[in-house]
Amino acid sequence: MFEKVLTQHINIPESQSIEYYLKHGGYQAFQKVLKSMSPDEVIEEVKASNLRGRGGAGFPTGVKWGFVPKDDSKPHYLLVNADESEPGTFKDRLLINGNPHLVLEGAMIASFAIRSNHSYIYIRGEFVKEARILEKAIQEAYDKGFLGKNILGTGYNLDMAVHRGAGAYICGEETGLIESLEGKRGWPRIKPPFPAIEGYQHSPTIVNNVETLACVPSIIERGASWFKSIGPEQSPGPKLYCLSGHVKRPGVYELPMGTNLKEIIYEDGGGILDDKKLKAVIPGGSSVPILRADEIDVAMDFNSLAAIGTMLGSAGTIVMHEDTCMVDALLNLLHFYRHESCGQCTPCREGTNWAEKILHKIESGHATEKDVELLGEVANHINFRTICPLGDAAAMPIQSFLKKFGDEFRAHVGVGHCPLNSRL
16 A cells, blocks of 8 residues: 655645644654764665656766765755746645645755755745745744754754745756856856756755655655665655646646556546547656657656656646647747747757747648758757757657657648637
């Protein structure tokens, strides 16, 4: 029987308070770390759990922490990435709203592990309520002695603060986030050097996603073997799946990693809205390659989705039924990526603009077969040619939509309008 550990308290009004969190075993893992473990032992336990980052990349968290130098003289920083902005993704916001102290405890443990005395929570500018929730939770943690100087008499010092961004998708990329935190334009950096060596203020820095850190207290409290017993060995643990689009019960579902996509849609999500036929699914947020209806019998984990040419990403599952125009859907995505391009790299800045213009022509019936071909060429010239993955995030949907639904794009050209909407 699967036991929820991330979302079991989120629907209880008082779950935001530290008193409620302490009553249900909160901060026990942090106290265990402070009183009986070394930073290296914490890192090794998280490595052993094989916790992989929940922000999209899926990099092993313990390995990432281990990259931070141990004996240098610079300050170390732990940055919590709460700049949740991937279309179709709304899990981190749920955790902050429903269980903020779980996120804080994970950040505290991570800070201890990387020998950091300073942690910042970088939160999306639009999340005004969530920022206030976190600020209140942080103050409660200070008042109870879990933050500040000489925490619980152990000699460990840790300060934490919330930093609000200004609503830019690009600041979800870790080096863009760091640039923004330093007060500069959120332009991603060329890597190497990687943040673990030279990040915030040119010092060793770890950036972890909200959900990633929320998994850490349970790993410390219950052990790596418990975490590895959930889901597939190569990417284990509980996972938050966001389900939106044409489903009867959209929402966030905590399930074992590797739960079948078809099961998530038809059992947890209740099936397709209005009992229509399924047409397509974006499994991991808008930036990952799309799947046809006949491809959804697949485990929702990093390796299984990679094997069929897509990605788990942030697990933002977007469902589309039979009446969806795929050209219009792609146009909607490209409008977003064109708008959110930071403009630093020419292929992304210019390519997303051209792609949106071509899609407008196709959808409105003013395109030719050459325009469909040109759209694919534009995507090919964006992919893998930018400093950060935003260019890839725009190119991969174009490539996969054309590959899986190319006939629909050509049908727009053939009839001179959208076949699913004769008004266009």
